[in-house]
Amino acid sequence: MSDASSQSIEPTEGEGPGHGHGRAASKTALAIGAVGVVFGDIGTSPLYAFRETFLGEHSLAIDKLHIYGVVSLIFWSMTLIVSIQYVSILMRADNKGQGGTLALVAMLTRHIGGSKYGWITVLLGVFATALFYGDSMITPAISVLSAVEGLTVVNAGLEPLVIPIALVLLVFLFLIQKRGTATVGKLFAPVMIVYFVTIAVLGTIHIAQNPYILQALNPWYAVQFFITDGWIAFLALGSVVLAVTGAEALYSDMGHFGRGPMRLSWFGFVMPCLLLNYFGQGAMIAALDPAETAAVMQSPFYNMAPVALQLPLVILATCATFIASQAVISGAFSITHQAIQLGFIPRLSTQHTSASESGQIYIPFVNYALMISVILLVLGFGSSSNLASAYGIAVTGAMFIDTLLMGVLLVAVWKWRWWYALPVFLLFVLVDGAYFAANLPKVPSGGWFPLVVGVIAFTLLTTWARGRKLMRDRMTEVALPIEVFAKSAKNSAVRVPGTAIFMASATGGVPSALLHNIKHNKVLHERVVILTVQIADVPSVPESERCEIHDLGDGFFRAILHYGFMQETDVPEGLKQMERCGGKFDMMQTSFFLSRQTLLPSDKPGMPIWREKIFAWMLRNSATAMEFFRLPTNRVVELGSQVRI
Known part of the structure; x- marks a missing residue:
C-alpha cells in the first residue's frame, strides 16, 4: 500500500469527482510522473519474484511444466489483482x-458508520494500515539488497561487500529524507522509464529466441501446474505474489495523479514492460541446457543481459530500487499524517519540505524508526532470499483486507445487486485469500516479523483512539457550558487588552486552560476565542468552508477550523480568514493558551491498565499542539490539568 508524495496536484473539474488535474498538467505528463513515483515497488519485483518461486523455501523443479506454469500464474495474477x-x-x-x-x-464510515457493523470496517482499515508499516520496513531492505546482490553475478568475489554496500545506500537514503524529495523526484521518472525500457528490451530479446514461452498466456498451464503438484503449487503462490507487490500503491497514490493518468501508465507502459521481462526470464531458462539452469537461476534477472552489460544493469537496478524505497518511505510519512489527522496516532513532529507542495512532509520519528528497523532486517536476514519469506505476508494481508472492504463498498456505497456483487466479491476473496493462505507457512521462517510489527502497530493505533475518546468523554462530563461561563465571568475578572485563543478538543464546554487562567490569573482578555480544529473524514475541505464562527457576546467567540485528513493544520493561516470573529487577528497581540493533560489512575478504568499505561506513555511523548498547529512559539502559554480515564 505505498503513498508517495513527490507530486501532489490539486484536483479540479475533470474525470469524475476529484480526478481532474487541470489543463496545464496534461494526462500524458501526469502518466509519466506516475511512472517515476508510483511503480517503483512493483517495477523492481522482477529482480527476485521469478527466482524465489523456484529457489525459495519450497523449491520447484526447473523444467518446462513449472516454468510455463509459473509464468502463466504471474500473468494471470497481474491481470486479476492489479x-x-x-x-x-x-x-x-x-x-x-x-x-x-x-x-x-x-468513505465507508460515512455510509455505514452508524450501523452495528461499522466498527468492524474501521478495525479492518486500521489493521491494514498496521501491516503497511511492516511492508514499509521490508521493501527498502529486500529491494536494495536484491539489486546490490547483482554484483556477485559480475564477480563472485564481491559477495562479502554486498551487505556493507546495501547498508551504506540505505542509511544514505534515510539521511536525505529531511531534505525532501522535490529535487530527487525530478530524476525519478527518467530513471524509471530507462529502467522499464531496459527490462522490456532484455525480455523481448529472449522471447524472440524462444517464442514458445508465449504459450504461457494460456491459463491451462497454471491449472496443469496445480493438477500436477497440488500442495507444492499452492505454496508457490507465496512467491508468485511477489510479482504484484506494490499493487496497492496504484490505489493509494491515485489522488496525486488522477485515475486516468494512472491507468494510462499501467496499461500503456508499465504492465507490458513487466510482462515482457517475466516472459523473457521464462524463455531464457526454458531454452537452457539442464546442466546450466541451476547456476543461471541464482539470478535470472541479471543473467538476461550480456556479460559486458551486467554491471551497468546492476547500477540501473540499484537506482530503481532506491526510487522504489523512496516512494515507500514517503508513503509511510503520508499514511502516518493521515492517521494522526484521523485520531489513530498521537501528534508527531512534522516538517514540510516544500513551500509549494503540501504533500511533501518529513516525520523524523517515523524516518529513524524505519531506518533502524531496515538495518536490523538486513543484518538479521542477510539476503534477499531470506527476506522474501518475510515479505509476502504483510502485502497479501493488506490485499485481503482491501478485498473485504471492497465487498462492503459494492453493496453499501455503490448499491450493486447482490447477484452482481457476490460473484465479483467471491472471485477476489478466493484469489487474495489463496495468496494470503499460501504465505502463512512462511511465518516461522520470517513471516512472523511483519505480523509482529502489525500487531504492535494495531495495538498502539487502537489504544490511542480508545484512550483519546475516553479522555474527551471525561473532560466533557465535567465541562461547564460556555454560555453560562461567559455571563458569569464578564464581571468577575479584569479585562485586559488583546486576544486570547484557547485551544479546545471539543466544540462544547469551557476548555480547562480557560478555567485555570481565570482561577489563577483573575483576568480575561478583551477578546476570548475558544478554537477547535476539526478533521473531517474527507481528504480536503475547501477554503470557503474552513471557518465556522459563533458570537457568544461580551467578547466571547467560539470558532471552528475545518480541515481534511490530507491537509496541513496551520492555525495562524486559518485565523487570517476569521475577520468576522471580532476583527482581524494581530499575532503580536494574540496569546494562545493550551491545555496539557496528565493522566491519573482510575478506580474504574475505561480500558485495561496495561493499555492505559501505553496511552499515558504515548500522551507524554506526543508532539505539543504548538508544533502540530504551527503556533508562534513566543505567543503560547501551556496550562496543565489532570484527568482520570
Missing part, C-alpha cells in the same frame, strides 16, 4: 479524489 481489482474497480472508489485504505474506510 489490472482488474485495483486499477479497474478500486480506483473508482475515491474519497474526494484520494485513494488508499484509510481514505476508503473514511
Whole structure:
C-alpha cells in the first residue's frame, strides 16, 4: 500500500469527482510522473519474484511444466489483482479524489458508520494500515539488497561487500529524507522509464529466441501446474505474489495523479514492460541446457543481459530500487499524517519540505524508526532470499483486507445487486485469500516479523483512539457550558487588552486552560476565542468552508477550523480568514493558551491498565499542539490539568 508524495496536484473539474488535474498538467505528463513515483515497488519485483518461486523455501523443479506454469500464474495474477481489482474497480472508489485504505474506510464510515457493523470496517482499515508499516520496513531492505546482490553475478568475489554496500545506500537514503524529495523526484521518472525500457528490451530479446514461452498466456498451464503438484503449487503462490507487490500503491497514490493518468501508465507502459521481462526470464531458462539452469537461476534477472552489460544493469537496478524505497518511505510519512489527522496516532513532529507542495512532509520519528528497523532486517536476514519469506505476508494481508472492504463498498456505497456483487466479491476473496493462505507457512521462517510489527502497530493505533475518546468523554462530563461561563465571568475578572485563543478538543464546554487562567490569573482578555480544529473524514475541505464562527457576546467567540485528513493544520493561516470573529487577528497581540493533560489512575478504568499505561506513555511523548498547529512559539502559554480515564 505505498503513498508517495513527490507530486501532489490539486484536483479540479475533470474525470469524475476529484480526478481532474487541470489543463496545464496534461494526462500524458501526469502518466509519466506516475511512472517515476508510483511503480517503483512493483517495477523492481522482477529482480527476485521469478527466482524465489523456484529457489525459495519450497523449491520447484526447473523444467518446462513449472516454468510455463509459473509464468502463466504471474500473468494471470497481474491481470486479476492489479489490472482488474485495483486499477479497474478500486480506483473508482475515491474519497474526494484520494485513494488508499484509510481514505476508503473514511468513505465507508460515512455510509455505514452508524450501523452495528461499522466498527468492524474501521478495525479492518486500521489493521491494514498496521501491516503497511511492516511492508514499509521490508521493501527498502529486500529491494536494495536484491539489486546490490547483482554484483556477485559480475564477480563472485564481491559477495562479502554486498551487505556493507546495501547498508551504506540505505542509511544514505534515510539521511536525505529531511531534505525532501522535490529535487530527487525530478530524476525519478527518467530513471524509471530507462529502467522499464531496459527490462522490456532484455525480455523481448529472449522471447524472440524462444517464442514458445508465449504459450504461457494460456491459463491451462497454471491449472496443469496445480493438477500436477497440488500442495507444492499452492505454496508457490507465496512467491508468485511477489510479482504484484506494490499493487496497492496504484490505489493509494491515485489522488496525486488522477485515475486516468494512472491507468494510462499501467496499461500503456508499465504492465507490458513487466510482462515482457517475466516472459523473457521464462524463455531464457526454458531454452537452457539442464546442466546450466541451476547456476543461471541464482539470478535470472541479471543473467538476461550480456556479460559486458551486467554491471551497468546492476547500477540501473540499484537506482530503481532506491526510487522504489523512496516512494515507500514517503508513503509511510503520508499514511502516518493521515492517521494522526484521523485520531489513530498521537501528534508527531512534522516538517514540510516544500513551500509549494503540501504533500511533501518529513516525520523524523517515523524516518529513524524505519531506518533502524531496515538495518536490523538486513543484518538479521542477510539476503534477499531470506527476506522474501518475510515479505509476502504483510502485502497479501493488506490485499485481503482491501478485498473485504471492497465487498462492503459494492453493496453499501455503490448499491450493486447482490447477484452482481457476490460473484465479483467471491472471485477476489478466493484469489487474495489463496495468496494470503499460501504465505502463512512462511511465518516461522520470517513471516512472523511483519505480523509482529502489525500487531504492535494495531495495538498502539487502537489504544490511542480508545484512550483519546475516553479522555474527551471525561473532560466533557465535567465541562461547564460556555454560555453560562461567559455571563458569569464578564464581571468577575479584569479585562485586559488583546486576544486570547484557547485551544479546545471539543466544540462544547469551557476548555480547562480557560478555567485555570481565570482561577489563577483573575483576568480575561478583551477578546476570548475558544478554537477547535476539526478533521473531517474527507481528504480536503475547501477554503470557503474552513471557518465556522459563533458570537457568544461580551467578547466571547467560539470558532471552528475545518480541515481534511490530507491537509496541513496551520492555525495562524486559518485565523487570517476569521475577520468576522471580532476583527482581524494581530499575532503580536494574540496569546494562545493550551491545555496539557496528565493522566491519573482510575478506580474504574475505561480500558485495561496495561493499555492505559501505553496511552499515558504515548500522551507524554506526543508532539505539543504548538508544533502540530504551527503556533508562534513566543505567543503560547501551556496550562496543565489532570484527568482520570
